[in-house]
Amino acid sequence: EAQVTQNPRYLITVTGKKLTVTCSQNMNHEYMSWYRQDPGLGLRQIYYSMNVEVTDKGDVPEGYKVSRKEKRNFPLILESPSPNQTSLYFCASGLAPTGPYGYTFGSGTRLTVV
Amino acid sequence: QKEVEQNSGPLSVPEGAIASLNCTYSDRGSQSFFWYRQYSGKSPELIMSIYSNGDKEDGRFTAQLNKASQYVSLLIRDSQPSDSATYLCAVNVYNFNKFYFGSGTKLNVKP
Numbered sequence: 034e035a036q037v038t039q040n041p042r043y044l045i046t047v048t049g050k051k052l053t054v055t056c057s058q059n060m061n062h063e064y065m066s067w068y069r070q071d072p073g074l075g076l077r078q079i080y081y082s083m084n085v086e087v088t089d090k091g092d093v094p095e096g097y098k099v100s101r102k103e104k105r106n107f108p109l110i111l112e113s114p115s116p117n118q119t120s121l122y123f124c125a126s127g128l129a130p131t132g133p134y135g136y137t138f139g140s141g142t143r144l145t146v147v
Numbered sequence: 148q149k150e151v152e153q154n155s156g157p158l159s160v161p162e163g164a165i166a167s168l169n170c171t172y173s174d175r176g177s178q179s180f181f182w183y184r185q186y187s188g189k190s191p192e193l194i195m196s197i198y199s200n201g202d203k204e205d206g207r208f209t210a211q212l213n214k215a216s217q218y219v220s221l222l223i224r225d226s227q228p229s230d231s232a233t234y235l236c237a238v239n240v241y242n243f244n245k246f247y248f249g250s251g252t253k254l255n256v257k258p
Contacts, residue, residue, distance in 0.1 A: 066246075073155070075250030076191070076235070123190055130246065131239050135181050135193035 035060045039124050039139035046114055046146055054109045054142045056124030064127045065107040066091070066136070067099065069120040076123070082107055083130065114146040150174055153236050153249035161257050166223040168252050170236030173217065179239035180212055182221045185251065186232045195221060226256045 037058045046052055058065065066081040068091075078091030082101040096118055098110040107126075111118060121143050125136040152171045160166045168182075179198050183191035197203045197210040197219070209222040219238075223230055233251040240247070 068248075073250060075151075076248040078246070131179070134179075135183070135196055135237075136246070138190040138192075141188075141190050 035137070037124055037126050037137050037139035039122075039142050042140065042142060044142060044144050046144070048115055048146055049113050052111050052114060052144075054111075054122060054124075054144070056107045056109065056139055057105050058107075058124075058126040058137070059105065060126060060137065061104065062126035062128055062137075063104075064130045065101065066125045066127075066130075067097070067107070067109050068123045068125060069093065069118075070123060071120050079109070079122075081130065111144075114144075116146050118144065119146050120144060149249075150247040151236055151238055151249035153234075153252045155250060156253040157255050158252055159255045159257060160226050162226060162228060164226050166226045166230065166254055166256065168221040168223075168234050168236075168254065170219045170221075170249055171217055172219070172236075172238045172247070174238070174240050174247075175214075175217065176240050177217075177238040180210070180219045181237040181239070182208075182210060182219075183235040183237060183248075184230075184232045185235055191235055223254075226254075228256050228258050230254060231256045 067079040068076040077093045080099040082088045124139040127136040128134045182195040185191045195210040197212045203210045207224045211220045233253045235251045236249040
Protein backbone atom coordinates (compact mmCIF):
# COMPACT_ATOMS: atom_id res chain seq x y z
CA GLU A 34 0.00 0.00 0.00
CA ALA A 35 1.32 3.43 -0.98
CA GLN A 36 1.73 5.46 2.16
CA VAL A 37 3.63 7.94 4.25
CA THR A 38 4.45 6.59 7.69
CA GLN A 39 5.07 8.89 10.64
CA ASN A 40 6.13 7.95 14.12
CA PRO A 41 5.25 8.44 16.86
CA ARG A 42 1.55 9.37 16.62
CA TYR A 43 1.57 11.04 20.00
CA LEU A 44 4.46 12.47 21.99
CA ILE A 45 4.65 14.36 25.26
CA THR A 46 8.05 15.72 26.16
CA VAL A 47 9.70 18.30 28.37
CA THR A 48 11.25 21.58 27.34
CA GLY A 49 14.78 21.15 26.02
CA LYS A 50 14.78 17.40 25.51
CA LYS A 51 15.84 16.60 21.96
CA LEU A 52 13.41 14.56 19.92
CA THR A 53 13.05 13.16 16.42
CA VAL A 54 9.87 12.48 14.48
CA THR A 55 10.40 9.97 11.71
CA CYS A 56 8.80 10.01 8.27
CA SER A 57 9.10 7.36 5.58
CA GLN A 58 7.40 7.01 2.19
CA ASN A 59 7.24 3.98 -0.10
CA MET A 60 6.19 5.75 -3.33
CA ASN A 61 9.66 6.73 -4.57
CA HIS A 62 8.64 10.39 -4.33
CA GLU A 63 11.32 13.02 -4.94
CA TYR A 64 9.66 15.67 -2.83
CA MET A 65 9.00 15.57 0.92
CA SER A 66 7.88 18.23 3.30
CA TRP A 67 7.01 18.88 6.93
CA TYR A 68 4.04 20.93 8.07
CA ARG A 69 2.66 22.00 11.39
CA GLN A 70 -1.03 22.62 11.88
CA ASP A 71 -2.37 24.97 14.53
CA PRO A 72 -5.98 26.11 15.09
CA GLY A 73 -6.84 29.08 12.91
CA LEU A 74 -3.45 29.08 11.21
CA GLY A 75 -3.85 26.14 8.88
CA LEU A 76 -0.93 24.13 7.55
CA ARG A 77 2.39 25.92 7.63
CA GLN A 78 5.46 24.54 5.95
CA ILE A 79 8.51 23.95 8.15
CA TYR A 80 11.08 22.42 5.79
CA TYR A 81 11.04 20.66 2.48
CA SER A 82 13.34 18.49 0.42
CA MET A 83 13.54 18.29 -3.35
CA ASN A 84 15.74 15.19 -3.31
CA VAL A 85 18.41 13.37 -1.32
CA GLU A 86 20.75 15.83 0.43
CA VAL A 87 18.69 18.79 -0.84
CA THR A 88 16.66 20.56 1.84
CA ASP A 89 15.36 24.09 2.27
CA LYS A 90 13.45 26.21 4.75
CA GLY A 91 9.74 26.67 4.57
CA ASP A 92 7.77 29.42 6.25
CA VAL A 93 8.36 28.48 9.91
CA PRO A 94 11.77 26.73 10.16
CA GLU A 95 12.99 28.19 13.47
CA GLY A 96 13.70 25.55 16.09
CA TYR A 97 13.64 22.63 13.64
CA LYS A 98 16.18 20.62 11.69
CA VAL A 99 15.79 18.04 8.94
CA SER A 100 17.95 15.69 6.96
CA ARG A 101 17.46 13.67 3.78
CA LYS A 102 20.11 10.98 3.61
CA GLU A 103 17.85 8.48 1.85
CA LYS A 104 15.09 9.14 -0.63
CA ARG A 105 12.41 7.45 1.46
CA ASN A 106 13.19 9.06 4.84
CA PHE A 107 12.84 12.64 6.02
CA PRO A 108 13.09 12.96 9.82
CA LEU A 109 12.19 16.12 11.70
CA ILE A 110 14.47 17.01 14.59
CA LEU A 111 13.70 19.35 17.47
CA GLU A 112 17.03 19.98 19.16
CA SER A 113 15.60 21.89 22.12
CA PRO A 114 11.80 21.80 22.06
CA SER A 115 9.82 24.65 23.57
CA PRO A 116 6.11 24.88 24.49
CA ASN A 117 5.37 26.99 21.38
CA GLN A 118 6.26 23.93 19.30
CA THR A 119 3.26 22.10 20.71
CA SER A 120 1.32 21.31 17.55
CA LEU A 121 0.07 18.69 15.13
CA TYR A 122 2.79 17.77 12.65
CA PHE A 123 2.36 16.24 9.23
CA CYS A 124 4.88 14.82 6.84
CA ALA A 125 3.93 14.87 3.16
CA SER A 126 5.43 13.54 -0.03
CA GLY A 127 4.81 14.10 -3.72
CA LEU A 128 6.19 13.43 -7.17
CA ALA A 129 7.23 17.08 -7.42
CA PRO A 130 6.82 20.29 -5.39
CA THR A 131 4.78 21.88 -8.15
CA GLY A 132 2.68 20.77 -11.04
CA PRO A 133 -0.65 19.03 -11.29
CA TYR A 134 0.04 16.69 -8.39
CA GLY A 135 -1.08 16.79 -4.84
CA TYR A 136 0.66 15.47 -1.79
CA THR A 137 0.17 12.35 0.27
CA PHE A 138 0.18 13.03 3.97
CA GLY A 139 1.28 10.91 6.87
CA SER A 140 -1.13 10.23 9.71
CA GLY A 141 0.29 13.01 11.85
CA THR A 142 2.19 13.41 15.11
CA ARG A 143 0.58 15.27 17.98
CA LEU A 144 3.40 16.81 19.99
CA THR A 145 3.01 18.36 23.41
CA VAL A 146 5.96 20.16 24.99
CA VAL A 147 5.57 20.92 28.70
CA GLN B 148 -2.86 39.20 3.48
CA LYS B 149 -2.90 35.42 3.50
CA GLU B 150 -2.09 33.64 0.25
CA VAL B 151 -5.22 31.49 0.52
CA GLU B 152 -8.38 32.63 2.28
CA GLN B 153 -11.29 30.45 3.36
CA ASN B 154 -14.27 31.11 5.57
CA SER B 155 -13.68 29.03 8.68
CA GLY B 156 -17.37 28.18 9.04
CA PRO B 157 -18.94 26.10 10.28
CA LEU B 158 -21.10 25.67 7.22
CA SER B 159 -24.19 23.67 8.08
CA VAL B 160 -26.31 21.99 5.41
CA PRO B 161 -29.05 19.36 5.64
CA GLU B 162 -28.45 15.89 4.32
CA GLY B 163 -29.09 15.71 0.57
CA ALA B 164 -28.44 19.41 -0.04
CA ILE B 165 -25.61 20.98 -2.03
CA ALA B 166 -22.69 22.25 0.02
CA SER B 167 -20.72 25.11 -1.51
CA LEU B 168 -17.22 25.82 -0.24
CA ASN B 169 -15.23 28.82 -1.41
CA CYS B 170 -11.62 29.87 -1.54
CA THR B 171 -9.77 32.94 -2.80
CA TYR B 172 -6.05 33.24 -3.45
CA SER B 173 -3.74 36.19 -3.82
CA ASP B 174 -0.91 35.05 -6.11
CA ARG B 175 -1.78 35.38 -9.79
CA GLY B 176 1.08 32.98 -10.50
CA SER B 177 -0.90 30.17 -8.93
CA GLN B 178 -1.36 27.38 -11.43
CA SER B 179 -2.69 24.27 -9.71
CA PHE B 180 -5.51 24.12 -7.21
CA PHE B 181 -6.51 21.38 -4.84
CA TRP B 182 -9.18 20.50 -2.34
CA TYR B 183 -8.35 18.31 0.63
CA ARG B 184 -10.73 16.83 3.15
CA GLN B 185 -9.60 16.47 6.75
CA TYR B 186 -11.57 14.61 9.37
CA SER B 187 -11.01 15.68 12.96
CA GLY B 188 -7.64 14.43 14.20
CA LYS B 189 -6.79 12.86 10.84
CA SER B 190 -4.50 13.80 7.99
CA PRO B 191 -5.61 15.75 4.90
CA GLU B 192 -6.82 13.61 2.02
CA LEU B 193 -6.76 14.86 -1.58
CA ILE B 194 -10.23 14.81 -3.15
CA MET B 195 -10.05 17.13 -6.18
CA SER B 196 -7.55 19.02 -8.28
CA ILE B 197 -8.17 21.57 -11.03
CA TYR B 198 -5.83 23.50 -13.32
CA SER B 199 -8.00 25.16 -15.98
CA ASN B 200 -10.79 27.68 -15.77
CA GLY B 201 -14.21 26.12 -15.58
CA ASP B 202 -15.71 23.12 -13.86
CA LYS B 203 -14.33 19.68 -13.13
CA GLU B 204 -16.64 16.96 -11.89
CA ASP B 205 -15.81 13.78 -10.01
CA GLY B 206 -18.79 11.88 -8.67
CA ARG B 207 -20.64 14.09 -6.20
CA PHE B 208 -17.84 16.67 -6.21
CA THR B 209 -17.42 19.59 -8.61
CA ALA B 210 -14.46 21.95 -8.47
CA GLN B 211 -14.82 25.36 -10.10
CA LEU B 212 -11.95 27.68 -11.00
CA ASN B 213 -12.04 31.31 -12.07
CA LYS B 214 -8.49 32.61 -12.46
CA ALA B 215 -9.59 36.12 -13.39
CA SER B 216 -11.39 36.44 -10.06
CA GLN B 217 -8.77 34.33 -8.23
CA TYR B 218 -11.50 32.12 -6.92
CA VAL B 219 -11.86 28.37 -6.43
CA SER B 220 -14.91 26.56 -5.15
CA LEU B 221 -15.99 23.05 -4.30
CA LEU B 222 -19.57 21.87 -4.64
CA ILE B 223 -20.70 18.70 -2.90
CA ARG B 224 -24.00 17.38 -4.22
CA ASP B 225 -26.30 15.14 -2.20
CA SER B 226 -24.32 15.91 0.96
CA GLN B 227 -24.03 13.06 3.44
CA PRO B 228 -23.24 13.12 7.18
CA SER B 229 -19.98 11.37 6.27
CA ASP B 230 -18.98 14.52 4.35
CA SER B 231 -18.79 16.39 7.65
CA ALA B 232 -15.14 17.44 7.86
CA THR B 233 -12.85 20.40 7.35
CA TYR B 234 -12.10 21.18 3.71
CA LEU B 235 -8.73 22.70 2.90
CA CYS B 236 -8.07 24.67 -0.26
CA ALA B 237 -4.48 24.57 -1.54
CA VAL B 238 -2.76 26.40 -4.36
CA ASN B 239 0.51 25.67 -6.06
CA VAL B 240 2.77 28.49 -7.23
CA TYR B 241 5.21 26.98 -9.71
CA ASN B 242 7.72 29.79 -9.81
CA PHE B 243 8.42 29.58 -6.12
CA ASN B 244 8.03 25.84 -5.57
CA LYS B 245 5.41 26.78 -3.04
CA PHE B 246 2.25 25.07 -1.96
CA TYR B 247 -0.08 27.22 0.14
CA PHE B 248 -2.95 25.90 2.23
CA GLY B 249 -5.96 27.75 3.50
CA SER B 250 -6.96 27.29 7.12
CA GLY B 251 -10.03 25.31 6.08
CA THR B 252 -13.81 25.46 6.18
CA LYS B 253 -15.62 23.19 8.61
CA LEU B 254 -18.66 21.52 7.04
CA ASN B 255 -21.45 19.98 9.10
CA VAL B 256 -24.02 17.86 7.27
CA LYS B 257 -27.09 17.32 9.46
CA PRO B 258 -29.12 14.10 9.09
